[in-house]
Amino acid sequence: MEEKKLSERESLELISQMIHSTRKNLEVGSGNQFLYWGYFTTALSVLLFLLVYYTGDARWNFGWFTMFLFWGFMLWEQRRQVAEVITYTDRAIMQVWKVIGSLFVLTVLIMCLLTFYYGRVDFSLMFPLSLLYCGIGVSITGVVIRSRLVTWCPLVAFCFAIYMLMAYTIHQSSTVDWNLYFGLSFLVMMVLPGHYLNRKARQVC
Template identity: 40%
Template sequence: MDDKKLNEKESLELIAQMIQNTKFRMAKNTGTPFLIWGYTTIIVSLLVWFLLKETGNYNWQWLWFMLPVTALPFTLWIDRKQQKMVKTYIDRIVGYVWTVFGVGSFFVSWVAILFWNLSILFIILLMMGMGTALTGLIIKMRVVTVCGALGALASLGCIYVRGIDQILVFALAFVFMMLIPGHYLNKIAKQDN
């Protein structure tokens, strides 16, 4: 832009356009990671549940570490293939939110392994639900915010359901917390193209 000073109306129009551009970018670039992590989590959850149910061998719990091992490289690969756009401040904030919640979840998982007295599924669901809700609030998309809140609330199901069936609650919560927002964001991105 030139050194021209904007009047009040032009400033408001510029701000509104920047917000709309950010929403479009977020919809375009945020839906796919939600889907990658959502589907991977549901598949791994059902696999762990099935193997525990069939064998009774709790060593199958180690399969949970397939999540970061498979979903993270796939997310990075997809991110590299997507159309490059200028990163905005909002993009960086959403990235920071997921970095903090992702690293926190990984750390809490190891603490649960070492001390065994944590309800790890409850904690992970609560953290991921909060991350999704925060993402929705940041990008101003009510569906994403509500789905994240539902995921966080679903964490209570892991307190009331006992045994390995907690894993089924966990998997179901990821449908609301990751799959619905991911498909919604991708649908918005396709409509805007």
């Protein structure tokens, strides 16, 4: 069979259609992953802040591990709601977030191993690392779907992550306020882009 060569214009149109399809899947496809993760994380951060602040018991911070349960729920939802068309860019975004998810799992596993080895470990380091991991994932997603707002919204998260890491270098321990910084970061990094993408989707549909 003779292969049909696409002209430059046809190639650009094909790429545009793929990006448009990916945007639609991301925006409306499975209820918008950004909004699910953004609202859940923001609500959890406020809840844990209140529990730690009013009880004085830092053990409430272990509630952050419920994010792994939420992650499992989201994976189950994704398998139940499969997009009609999966483009190359869809797969690229899925692979990016698969790597990001692997980083989370790897980081927690290493921290747990170090806990057994040293007898103690500071899990608050997950705050800046999580902001960096998710921020990179969101920014790459924004680049793929050609959305400047999605690409640059994680800057707030990056700023808080740098502040937290700098606090470690000058031997300052984490505070209960870090929960709120974390929630605010997700509010700007995921909830804002999520609503923006849904609004754009409604205009197109």
